[in-house]
Amino acid sequence: MKNIRDFELSELEEEMINLGEKKFRAKQIFAWLYRGVNSFDEMTDLSKDLIEKLKANYTLECIFLDDFQTSKDGTVKYLFRLVDGHKVESVLMKYKFGYSVCISNQIGCKMGCTFCASAKIGFVRNLTPGEIVGQVLKIQEHSGEKVSNIVFMGIGEPFDNYDNVLKAIRLLNDPKALNIGARHMSVSTCGLVDGIKKFADEKIQCNLCISLHSSRDEVRTEMMPINKRYSISEVLDACREYIKKTNRRITFEYALVNGVNDNREDAIHLARLLHGILCHVNLIPVNKIKDGKYEKSSVEKMMKFRDTLNEKGIVATIRRELGSDISAACGQLVRDKQEQ
Ligand code: SAH
Numbered sequence: 001m002k003n004i005r006d007f008e009l010s011e012l013e014e015e016m017i018n019l020g021e022k023k024f025r026a027k028q029i030f031a032w033l034y035r036g037v038n039s040f041d042e043m044t045d046l047s048k049d050l051i052e053k054l055k056a057n058y059t060l061e062c063i064f065l066d067d068f069q070t071s072k073d074g075t076v077k078y079l080f081r082l083v084d085g086h087k088v089e090s091v092l093m094k095y096k097f098g099y100s101v102c103i104s105n106q107i108g109c110k111m112g113c114t115f116c117a118s119a120k121i122g123f124v125r126n127l128t129p130g131e132i133v134g135q136v137l138k139i140q141e142h143s144g145e146k147v148s149n150i151v152f153m154g155i156g157e158p159f160d161n162y163d164n165v166l167k168a169i170r171l172l173n174d175p176k177a178l179n180i181g182a183r184h185m186s187v188s189t190c191g192l193v194d195g196i197k198k199f200a201d202e203k204i205q206c207n208l209c210i211s212l213h214s215s216r217d218e219v220r221t222e223m224m225p226i227n228k229r230y231s232i233s234e235v236l237d238a239c240r241e242y243i244k245k246t247n248r249r250i251t252f253e254y255a256l257v258n259g260v261n262d263n264r265e266d267a268i269h270l271a272r273l274l275h276g277i278l279c280h281v282n283l284i285p286v287n288k289i290k291d292g293k294y295e296k297s298s299v300e301k302m303m304k305f306r307d308t309l310n311e312k313g314i315v316a317t318i319r320r321e322l323g324s325d326i327s328a329a330c331g332q333l334v335r336d337k338q339e340q
Contacts, residue, residue: 001057001058001059002057002058002059003058003059003060003062003128003130004029004033004054004058004059004060004130005033005060005062005128005129005130005133005134006128006129006130006167008167008170008171008174009026009027009030009174009176009177012026012029012030013026013027016029019053019057021050021053025046025050027176028043028045028046029043029046029054030176030177031176033060033177034137034176034177034178036137036140036141037060038060038061039060040054040055040060059083061083062082062083062128062130062131062134063080063081063082063083063130063131063134063135063138064080064081064082064138065078065079065080065081065138065142066079066080066081066087067079068142069326069328070326071322071323071324071325071326071328072325073322073323073325074094075091075092075093075094075322075323075326075328076091076092076139076143076323076328077089077090077091077323077326077327077328077333078090078091078092078135078138078139078142080134080135080138082107082127082131086107086124086125087107088104088107088127088131088135088154088155089104089154089155089328089333089334090102090103090104090135090136090139090154091154091322091323091328091333092139092143092145092147093322093323095149097148097149098146098147098148098149099143099145099146099147099148099149100147100148100149100150100151101135101136101139101147101149101150101151102151102153102154102333103132103135103136103150103151103152103154104127104132104135104154104155104156104333105126105127105132105152105154105155105156105157105158105161105164105165105168106123106124106125106126106127106155106156106157106160106161107123107124107125107126107127107155107156108121108122108123108124108155108156109121109123109155109156109157109160110123110157110160111157111160111190111224111225111226112224112225112226113190113211113223113224113225113226113331114222114223114224114225114292114293114294115213115223115255115257115286115287115289115292115294115331116289116331117289117290117327117331117332117333117334118154118155118156118331118333118334120289120290120291120334121334126156126160126161126164127156127161127164128164129164129167129168129171132164132165132168133168133171133172133177133178136150136172136178136180137178147178147180148180148181148184149180149184149185149186150172150180150184150185150186151185151186151188151209152165152185152186152187152188153186153188153209153330154333155333155334157189157190157192158187158188158189158195159187159189159192159194159195159196159198159199160192160195162195162198165187166202166204169182169185169187169204169206170204172185173185173204182204182205182206183205183206183207185206185207186206186207186208186209186251187199187206187207187208187209188209188210188211188253189208189209189210189211190211190224190226191210191211191212191224191226191227191230191235192226192230193230193234193235193238196208196210196235196238196239196241196242197238197241197242199242200241200242200245200246201245205248207248207251208242208248208250208251209250209251209252209253209282210235210239210250210251210252210253211224211253211255212232212235212252212253212254212270213253213254213255213257213261214232214254214260214261214266215232215261215266215269215270215272215273216232216261216266216269217231217232219260219261220232223257223260223261232273236273236274236277239277239279240277243277243278247278248278249278249279249280250277250278250279250280251279251280251281251282252274252279252280252281252282253282253284254270254281254282254283254284255284255285255286255287255330255331256283256284256285256286256296256297256301256302256305257286257294257295257296257297258294258295258296258297258298258301259295260294262297262301262302262305263301264304264305264308266305267304267305267308267309267312268308268312270309270314271308271309271312271313271314272312274314275312275313275314279314279315280315280316280317281309281314281315281316281317282316282317282319283302283305283306283316283317283318283319284318284319284321284330285297285299285302285321286331287321287324287329287330287331287332289331289332302318303318306318
């Protein structure tokens with residue numbers, strides 16, 4: 001059976017017409033979904049008949065809060081259970097500008113980045129739009145806070161689940177649904193060139209982040225096997241094309257690993273590579289994962305790396321780390337608690 005949370009409003013309108021109902025019923029149902037109801041019976045302005053029809057045609061249950069953990073810095077990591085019993089994690093972070101949620105889009109990940117915990121767990125399936133958006137709805141319900149920013153930086157590769165992620169973005173953005181500004185959402189990709197090209201043609205003002213992590217193909221391939229399929233120059237060509245089409249600035253993410261990608265020559269090489277690209281570099285200390293071979297760079301080395309990039313005309317900042325004490329920081333999310 002179809003889940004009613006997977007529809008955008010226009011699709012739900014079509015569904016109602018196909019059920020022989022008036023189109024405007026879709027608006028009523030849609031409003032209830034984003035007011036946070038957990039059953040069709042709570043939709044009190046619908047007739048009994050329609051409620052029965054909905055129950056016969058759609059499911060509504062989607063995602064359940066299983067557990068949460070709060071960090072010293074106020075970051076909350078959530079574990080959600082899906083209808084089929086699988087689990088995913090999301091993270092709520094508090095910033096000066098408001099609340100940001102880092103959401104997952106797949107159960108497991110196929111990309112195999114050697115520094116990332118999510119890669120160590122096998123890929124199971126894509127999340128549906130309802131399951132992606134549901135993480136934000138449930139977090140708002142649990143925390144009592146309105147979420148203002150979304151980052152697609154949890155488990156999964158967004159461009160490997162392109163259609164569902166795009167639909168989720170439109171639902172998050174819809175004023176009648178979660179009403180989160182597109183400019184306040186960021187999609188992060190390991191560099192799937194087809195996805196970058198497609199994303200450039202979407203009429204949505206969402207930010208694009210590229211996980212680069214090295215300016216040298218040998219090193220990047222070692223860290224990110226996807227580099228064998230799409231080399232750095234192919235990724236950067238797609239980025240140039242994206243900027244040309246959208247006029248939007250790209251963020252490059254760069255996890256600094258001691259002795260691997262963090263010396264002065266690396267910074268100079270990176271600056272040369274990014275020269276002329278409208279971008280910003282986000283430096284992150286790599287988080288050590290279980291059985292992981294990579295160690296983070298020292299704070300001093302990170303600052304030097306940043307300063308070298310800045311000297312060479314590339315805007316770079318060091319990202320503040322949140323939630324590392326509860327394994328909620330970058331690359332630490334896993335599919336299921338038992339697998340940590
Ligand atoms: N698949 C997407 C989004 C998921 S990860 C992507 O690759 O971009 C979000 C970010 O966290 C990516 O930049 C990823 O490379 C980074 N990351 C993963 N593991 C990490 C770790 N152990 N330490 C620091 N950053 C990590």
